[in-house]
Amino acid sequence: MRAEQVRRKQPPGYDRRCRELSEEEHAQKEAEGLTPVVRFKIPLVGQTRFSDVVWGEVKFENNTLDDLVLLKSDGYPTYNLANIVDDHKMEISHVIRGEEFISTTPHHVLLYKALGYEPPQFAHLPRLMGTDRSKLSKRHGAVSIEEFHKQGYLPEAMLNFLALLGWSLDDKTELMTRQELIASFSLERVKKTPASFNREKLDWMNGVYIRSLDPEDFLQRSLPFLERDLPPEVVRPLPVDYIRQIMPLVHERAKTLADVPELTRFFFTVQLDYDTELLIAKGMTVESTHHALEVARQQLAELPAFDAESLEEMLRPLAVELELKTGQLFGALRTAITGQTAAPPLFQTMAVLGRETCLERIDRALDRL
């Protein structure tokens, strides 16, 4: 019947053919072996209205409502019936659910009344959509909260971000703690328009929350990600005391906890893999780079204390001595020592890595040139 209606471009739905069966007709159908369902006889005229915290006063014409099934042919109640009875028995005061239920709400209201129940307060929330305005689904952008956790997002950042989907406090407040959220959230300020996920903004917000973590907390939360994502050749268990020295160097550089392994990888791997070209800073040649690294290597080997401060006190004058810009000398050293052109501050990085490792890496860079 349904297919037929669609084909004829008729509104699909129950045609009420059995709404007014007589006793005889009823008996006859049963004699034919038909197992009936029980439907809700919706009033044919008038309108049903209810007030929704988000939607305001909502009004539906009764003649657009169809006679929904209350009891299935197997005798079990449908969701629509069970839902109402259950909510009533549980003394539910507020029904807060997705906007897609707004259309069936008048049926529910009518049912509450038919059963002599007092309808609860309704609040229909806007749907969440993907960045491209498409519906969020498992195969399209949407991920479970566990998935976000795996991707390195902090629970407190997620809570803050999610709260802002479909709701806002005012025209400027964005960052709110859990307590502030609890204190200021209100259904009245929830909007009807579908909210959509802005991943870039989530990344930014997560970064804000990561930076607000105290060092030890950041370390503890990062550990599982390091265990999971650092290359397999890095020996486990990971040296926590060593990591404790590394973490402050990448703390403000991580947008997610999942970034941490990538940002710190060179602290753990023995073999650095990089393009030799990267050693040669702008305005320099193979020769000048080789010379600079050689002199630096020699002085580093003799430096009394290998800490960040001493390193800086030694390397800055060296740049002048070599007639190089600091960026040129430091750039060459950075690539030699980290294998990257973008990395945490050089002196602190060197201090954490230690003299032996730094010298080895410079030697290896010299071999390449």
Next chain:
RNA sequence: GGCGCAUUCGUCUAGCGGUUAGGACACCUCCCUCUCAAGGAGGAGAUCACCGGUUCGAAUCCGGUAUGCGCUACCA
């Protein structure tokens, strides 16, 4: 097809009759600076989907159009 809802900078949004249409992300410039970040200071970016109407005055109220979305099960 029917019913309902929505449409404001690139993006997420504030706004509920009178605002220079506010904020955030992203972007650009400058400062800081050994790179990258972070931080600071600026900048650009919106004829408020379109067409009418009401009003002294409309992003805000009312029609219509367009587009998008939801619902339209013997599923929950």
